[in-house]
Amino acid sequence: MQKYSFYQHFEGWEEFVKRPLGERLPVFFREGRIYDVLFSQQFDRPFLDSLYDLTNRIRRIAKAREGARWLHDLHGHRRAMLYFVQPSTRTFLSFLNACHILGFHTSEIRDPHTSSEIKGESPEDSIRTFSSYVDLIVMRHPQEGFAEKTAWLLNVYSDRPVPLINAGSGSDQHPTQALLDVYTLQRSFEDRGGIEGKVIALVGDLKRGRTVRSLSYLMKNYPGVKLLFAAPPAFQIGEDIKEFLSNQGVPFEEHTSLEPLLGRADAIYMTRIQDEHDKDGKSESQYEDFCLRKRDLAKMKPDAIVMHPLPRRGEIEVAVDRDPRAMYWRQERNGMWIRAALISVIFGSDEEVRTEGERYLSDGSPAYSL
Ligand code: CP
Numbered sequence: 001m002q003k004y005s006f007y008q009h010f011e012g013w014e015e016f017v018k019r020p021l022g023e024r025l026p027v028f029f030r031e032g033r034i035y036d037v038l039f040s041q042q043f044d045r046p047f048l049d050s051l052y053d054l055t056n057r058i059r060r061i062a063k064a065r066e067g068a069r070w071l072h073d074l075h076g077h078r079r080a081m082l083y084f085v086q087p088s089t090r091t092f093l094s095f096l097n098a099c100h101i102l103g104f105h106t107s108e109i110r111d112p113h114t115s116s117e118i119k120g121e122s123p124e125d126s127i128r129t130f131s132s133y134v135d136l137i138v139m140r141h142p143q144e145g146f147a148e149k150t151a152w153l154l155n156v157y158s159d160r161p162v163p164l165i166n167a168g169s170g171s172d173q174h175p176t177q178a179l180l181d182v183y184t185l186q187r188s189f190e191d192r193g194g195i196e197g198k199v200i201a202l203v204g205d206l207k208r209g210r211t212v213r214s215l216s217y218l219m220k221n222y223p224g225v226k227l228l229f230a231a232p233p234a235f236q237i238g239e240d241i242k243e244f245l246s247n248q249g250v251p252f253e254e255h256t257s258l259e260p261l262l263g264r265a266d267a268i269y270m271t272r273i274q275d276e277h278d279k280d281g282k283s284e285s286q287y288e289d290f291c292l293r294k295r296d297l298a299k300m301k302p303d304a305i306v307m308h309p310l311p312r313r314g315e316i317e318v319a320v321d322r323d324p325r326a327m328y329w330r331q332e333r334n335g336m337w338i339r340a341a342l343i344s345v346i347f348g349s350d351e352e353v354r355t356e357g358e359r360y361l362s363d364g365s366p367a368y369s370l
Contacts, residue, residue, distance in 0.1 A: 010124070010149075010153055010156075010157065012156060013149060013152060013153070016152060017145070017148070017149070017152075021039065021041060024148075025039070025041070025042060027151075027152060027155055027156075028042065028151060028155075029042075033345070033346070033348065034047070034345060034346060035163050035346065036151040036155070036163055036164045036165070037163075037164075037165040037166060037175055037176065037342065037346070038147050038148050038151055038164070038166045038169075038173070038175065039148075039166075039173055039175055039214075039217075040173060040175045040178045040214040040215070040217035040218050041217050042175070043175070043178075043179070043218060043221070044221065045221040045222075048179075048182060048218070048221060050350075051179065051183075051338065051341050051342065051345065052183050052186060052338075052341075053354075054341040054344060054345065054350050054353060054354070055183060055334075055337045055338050055340075055341040057353055057354065057357055057361065058071065058101070058337060058340050058341050058344065058353060058357075059337045060360075060361055061353070061357050061360040061361065062101060064360060066360060067357070067360035068101070070356075070357070070360060071101055071102060071103070071340075071353075071357075072100075072101065072102070072103040073103055074102050074103055074344070074349045074352065074353075075102045075103040075104050075343075075347060075349065076103035078102075078103070078104045078105070078135045078136065078347065079104060079105045079106070079107070079133065079134040079135055079136075080099045080104040080105070080106050080107075080134055080135065080136040080137070080138060080343075081106075081107050081108070081109075081130040081133070081134040081136070081137045081138070082095060082096060082099075082106060082107070082108040082109075082110075082138045083108070083109050083126075083127070083130065083137060083138070083139045083140070083141075084108065084109070084110050084138075084139070084140040084167065085109065085110065085111065085112050085123075085140065085141055085142070086140045086141060086142045086168065088140050088167070088168065089311065090310060090311075090332045090335060091140060091167045091168060091174075091176070091177070091335070092108075092110070092140070092167075093336075094332070094335040094336040094339055095138045095165075095167060095176075095339050096108070097336050098336050098337075098339035098340035098342075098343060099136075099138075099340075099343065101336075101340045102340055102343055102344060102347075102349070104135075104136065104343070107133075107134065109126075112126075123141075123146070123150075124149070124150060124153055127139075127150040127153070127154070127164075128153065128154065128157070128158055130162075131154055131158055131160050131161065131162045132160060134162060135162050135163075135347075136162055136163055136164075136165070136343065136346070136347075137150075137154075137162055137163070137164045137165070138164075138165045138167050139164060139165065139166060139167055139169075140167040140168040140169075141168075141169055141170070142170055143169070143170050144169055144170035144171065144172035145169065145170075145172065146169060146170075147164060147166035147169045148166075148169075150164060151164040163346050163347075165342070165343075165346075168210060169210070170210070171207075171208045171209070171210050171213075172210055172213070173210055173213060173214045174210040174211050174213075174214050174309075175214050176335070176338070176339055176342065177210075177211045177214060177215075177309055177335070178211070178214035178215045178217070178218050179218075179338050179342065180331065180332075180334045180335040180338045180339075181211070181215050181218075181269070181307065181309070181331065182195070182215070182218050183334050183338050184307060184327055184330065184331040184334050185198070185200075185267060185305075185307075187334075188267070188305045188327060189266070192303070194222070195222040195225060196222050196223050196224045196225065197223075197224035197225065198222075198224075198225055198226075198266040198267060199225075199226045199228060199264055199265050199266050199267075200219070200225060200226070200227055200228070200265065200266065200267045200269060201227075201228040201229075201230060201258070201261045201264070201265035201267070201268045201269065202215070202216070202227060202228070202229050202230070202237075202269045202271070203229075203230045203231070203258050203261075203268060203269065203270050203271060203290055203292075203315075204230075204231060204235075204270060204271030204272060204273055204290050204315060205231065205232075205235045205271055205272065205273045205274045206229055206231040206235055206236055206237040206238075206271070207231070207234070207235040207236060207237070207238060208235065208274045209271045209272075209274065211271060211309040212237065212269070212271060213237075213238065213241055215269070216237070216241050216244070216245065216250075217241075217244065219245070219250050220244075220245075220248035220249075220250055225250060226250075226251045226252065226253075227245065227250065227251070227252040227253075228252070228253050228255060228261050228264065228265060229252060229253065229254050229255065230255040230256065230257060230258045230261055230290065231254075231255075231256070231290070232256065232273070232287065232289075232290065233256055235273070236254055237252075237254070256289070257289040257290075258289060258290055258291075258292065258296075259289065259296075259299075262296055262299040262300050263299050263300065263301065265300070265301070265304055266301065266303075266304050266305070267304060267305050267306075267307060268292065268300070268304060268305070268306050268307070269307045269308070270290075270292055270306065270307070270308045270312070270315050270316050270328075271308065271309065271315070272311065272312060272313055272315055273287045273290060273315065287315070290315060291314060291315045291316070291317070292306060292315065292316045292317065292320055293317045293319075293320070294317050294319040294320055294323075297320065297323050297325070300325065303325075304325055305325050305326075305327045306320060306323070306325055306326050306327060306328065307327050307328055307331055308328040308331070309331075310328055310331075310332055312328075316328070
């Protein structure tokens, strides 16, 4: 039986992937429009601002039955495949529902043991097979770089390429999480001059946490932002991210505890210590310096916000949830709307939403309320 192999050979791939990212990115755009969504580095400030405006419009249009019907009609002739072979709750559900908001019919594989991969079909061939039946592939995969490889493969080898969205790739990137994180930051700071100039603390397992990596890349788009990284010594942010931030002129500090940052941060972005990877079974007590408790809230700025990509375990005490600065449940709701807007951009219905969709915005409701 042919074994699973990330390294199944496709002529041209090895040469392609060795090139600098800036030279690879154009392959994943079509006529100036984003096509495959793989890396946070694909998003610039005009794209982010435009996407957030579109997100606000879509969520307002969807509020009324007529608007929701109109949105649902936009892509009723389209089909999407959700290939999630690494566990997910909110990314899977938010993409599924984002597709449904826009009318996509959906199918899914969440366990490769239920597909012909169990017979030895390579994941690459599985993805090519999906492209025979659907118009969009959304992929979560445990292997870093696999989303890029399959997107490249569809573009170069397939006679029916379809767009591919990376919904989390190993410990590498989670670009659509970064989109919803920045959207949440932007809305939270709307009345305080936006994200520019804010101090953002990123806390927890920064080495293996792909959400912090993708979010850090986006910070170059917001002048004056300062990042404060707080992680156990073994899980500090990667050298590649530090090099990127230095090259982009984004100031950052590294710390080994959250406590001294509580009063400095405008946003505290908590993450889970991913000790499921630890072979030596470290106890959670070793990570207490990276937990946010109710008693810590008094030390925070009165208008600072708390974020978390979720899922959480013990790193945010449940009692924190009732504080108005706790933003993480809103943050995860934002994910469905931003993903609907992203899919609309990929399929070119964004202009229609901005023009024809305007008629469903006549209720005078605010653009967005957190
Ligand atoms: N934030 C996030 O990626 O959550 P899931 O793993 O539940 O999708």
